[in-house]
Amino acid sequence: MFNNGKKKTLKTRKPCSIALLVLKEKKPISVLTTIDRMNKRVLITGTPFLDEDKNVVQVLTIIKDLTELFVLREKLEEVEKEKAKYLSEIKNLKKDIKERQLYKDLISKSSSMDRVIKLIENVSKTDATILITGETGVGKEVVARTIFKNSKRANGPYIRVNCAAIPENLLESELFGYEKGSFTGASQNGKLGLFEMANNGTILLDEIGEIPVKLQPKLLRVLQEREIKRIGGTSNIKIDVRVIAATNLNLEDEVKKGNFREDLYYRLNVIPIELPPLRERKEDISLLVYNFLGKFNKAYGKTKDFDITALEILENYSWPGNVRELENSIERLVVIGDEHLITRNTILSVLGQDKFYEASTETIDGTLKEAVDKFERNILEKTLKSCGSTYKAAKILGITQSTVVRKAKALGITEW
Template identity: 45%
Template sequence: MAVKSIDLQTVLDSVYNGIVACDTDGRIILINESAARVAGQPKDKLMGARVDQVFPNTGLLEIIRTGENRPHQRLNFQGRLLLSNRSPIRNADGELVGAIGVFQDNSELESMTHAFKEEKKVAEELQDIIESSYDGMWITDGQGYTLHVNSAYERISGMKKEEVLGKHMQELVDKGYFSDSVTLHVLEKKERVTMMHEIRKTGKRALITGNPIFDENGEIVRVVTNVRDITELLNLKQDLEDKAKQAARYQNELAQLRSKSIYDDIVVESPQMRHIFDLATWVGQVDSTVLILGESGVGKEVVTQIVVRSSERRDEPFIKVNCGAIPENLLESELFGYEKGSFTGADKKGKPGMFELAHKGTILLDEVAEIPLNLQVKLLRAIQEQEIIRVGGTKPLKLDVRIIAATNRDLDELVRTGQFREDLFYRLNVIPITVPPLRERREDIPALIELFLCKYNEKYRLNKTLAPETVERLVSYDWPGNVRELQNIVERMVVLSRDDEVGPDALPLQLKSVGKTDADFHVDVSGVVPLKDALFEVEKKLVVKALQKYGTTRRAAEALGVDQSTVVRKYQRIRELEAGM
């Protein structure tokens, strides 16, 4: 079968990747169109030029010095990040006669178009170049018969060239050498074809690109297939994805640790508060709008602080606005500011509003349900467009503000009755966080008591303790005013009680009758004991009495207002301590 010869340079110019070769003096002896295009100079002007002057940091001179292959080398050239395979060129006697570099623009890697378009060797120099390539190369004629396979392909595939030379690609597919052939697809479609392929014999993953070479009549005379082993690249990609997931997990854990270290005064004993703490910490890492719901005094502002301190905006302004405490006729100017001369009594220079002051940071709109309907439209625009217009102004001001809203009212009901805009509600209710009342998380009460007792002892330079019966009454109370009411009562007892141990007589009237129906339920402690010990005794009495009365941990947990697992855990600890004694 006659083989049509073509010019070496024509073959090289058909190669998609850049190819440049130099002699042992570092002068360019061969360069293709792709490499000349990257260099930004005509090809004929580059022949004979110093390779390190055309391509600084090319590394080909190092190849000549060491005689070693340098695959997968990164090279920054004129703002382009090139991935280069560099190899020595040796003649038939093994003598080093030069070096060759094959490179690709790494930005085009995703298009998977790094194949060589090559023709059969027409000269020994071209044979050396093909054999020096680190990528595998498979060349067929226009009918699909194999003309050449380089040694790199043998390495990647585990096959010997003697097995396939002269054979048609369809024959090799039929015999099971390949499950598919990119060459056959190229011959059928008459265009470049790229496919992923797993090589059966070695188990390697390869990116295979077949390129047709056309004659002057538009007929395919050669198909040059480039085979790149991307097993390591795919493994690296998977490693990067795994590390990205791990980094996200570490970021969340770090945010939680940061919040816990900042807020030593946060109580998260109950499962409900643990969940809220974790959620607020996680949400803090994004800029979504947060709506915090709950009765008055449950600690909505504390949750807001967790969100803010967990965010990237933690060092930026944090502006708190109590929308219910500002007169309606002043609320608009307070929120959005005003221009000079906007109204009688206005500052002559104008004044920035709370939203402007919160630029780059966070704004808390407490009691957001109290904003009148006419201002809700303007607030909706501020949220949607991230821009405001001052009172008396005409120019929109672009802002970057994270919005947190809070209310103790039922917004669903207000929307149904027309007192709150539905579109604004949906804009605010992106991430709702509902803080349960204190009566639904009684596990937090002993820890809160200890927290407030320490706080006011330190503030007033006292050393008060609470009698166990006092703690029992506090735990049993329903707390309509929630945490705020508990804090106020603890402070009142610390300040007004003249005894070092605050007994139940110091309790407000509404708490004195709490728990009296169980007259046999009280704790006897002789003298002053550490508060933690007293709290343990209270928990012990409550847990044991509930189990005796209701018979099961589930019913006892319902009566105590805690999870069943909490009752089981605490009862197990009680038994362990008693067994130890």
């Protein structure tokens, strides 16, 4: 407090400075400052009291300790930073989850399928025509649907046409539709074709290699002009459709044989996607097995599981029917039999001994002892890796824990 220019002595000179400023300016002044030796953040406010002649007769100086408030503010800022960090992480996790869900049907860890998935990610964003090739059962329709789900047309219709399943005399009317009364037996209201039904969406022409030669020019026109003409119609109808085709045939060979138009082949083969057979990506088999096992356990209220010997057979089998054959086989193994654990013998019994016998045996390379050691090492190593402990491995293999430890040491298994 200052009175008539006389001041009380304070330990800090800051209030004095404020008072002098107030005396000079003749108005209230506030300053936020730090008292270093006390490590305090304070707000110093000086308020003048004036006489009738507007002279300062008194200055009231108030010091408010704001240290705790500033500490709280700093903590709040730290919390806000952490919050922003976690929100960013959550956003990224949601993005990752969304991306995983979009490609959840393409179960794989093989490099060959990784390349396919990367290609799918790129082409899904475009409207380019795609030709998916591969053996029967490799998942061509799954890939086509995944492309559709990840495209800008995902909210539009998705129409799948099996060109091999529709009789030749009906295929044209199914694809392109017809006007009323255009032929005997035609509906009096006419009919929309599948291309029109797929407008603003995607159409999958599955088994495109089976389409009759006489229909191929009309399909070529769709790809070139983006328009169709109904049977019995007189005008062209514009359509906005993305075309995906799929086949298990070699269309280049079909072109040479005269069964497929060369110009149509090139129109379809803008973006080729070739799916590898399951025998060429054996590392994916165990992933697919457990995916199908979970699916069918849930569907049939079961709790089945596979032992190591069963997985060995499934991984060694060539799977000529590819993923479809594998899926059907797992469903059969889940449905048939009451045993919780599916073993080698279960597979040979349920799926056929002749079919899987070769996959259940190995060619002996070297002496019998070397072959036995190799087999023991393989089984023991896989069991240890799958369960993570010698105790659990012993329980699964039906031997003592000390035997597991001794054999692992003898066979040079040090990590699992």
